[in-house]
Amino acid sequence: MRQSIIRQTSGFPTGGNIFIKPFYHLGCLYRVDHPDIIKDHIYALKVFEQGSQLNCKDSSYAAAQYYEDGIYVKKDSVKSFCLFKRAASLGHPDAMVKISLILLRAAFFMGDRSQYRKKHVEIGFKMLEKSAIQGCLPGIIYTAKCLSLGIGTNQDLLQALWWYRIAAKLGDIDSDRMARKLKKAIKKQTKLDRYLLKFDL
Structure with missing residues (x-):
């Protein structure tokens, strides 16, 4: 049967x-x-x-x-x-996180001169971001980490803070701590930028 x-x-x-x-x-x-x-x-x-x-x-x-x-x-x-990989290509958020982490780890061992390293990292970040948009908590956390460190994308502390706050609202304690830490870093950077602007540096 x-x-x-x-x-x-x-x-x-x-x-x-x-x-x-x-x-x-x-x-x-x-x-x-x-x-x-x-x-x-x-x-x-x-x-x-x-x-x-x-x-x-x-x-x-x-x-x-x-x-x-x-x-x-x-x-x-x-x-x-x-x-x-098949699940990720079909849009499964958790699968996208798994495959993206494999790509990012592989890129780490490729060395700076590898022509594939940049491509692996960029694809990895894009998959994490797609997963985060679907509300996948691990995807949100890793997207925030990549944005805060500039992995696979340009560094963007404000976007990273935004994602960390979402993860914190979903119950992740470490993300709440990271959000507060990042907020302080952004304030310091803003003060420094204003100071340098005075002297046109």
């Missing part, structure tokens, strides 16, 4: 979430203690992978987590990366 469910739904058009979301929801049912369904993580993974093939971002992300953690299946960093 399980196989028939996948076969019956696999021919659906993939133009919208109405056809691909059921794969994610069905997979979730098989990985929790549902009174009418026997928990089966292996089958849940199969359903998620089927949904991933139909471009369901949530299914791609869920399948990637199985291979990343190596729970119930053999750990496979290549498979997990490919699935996270």
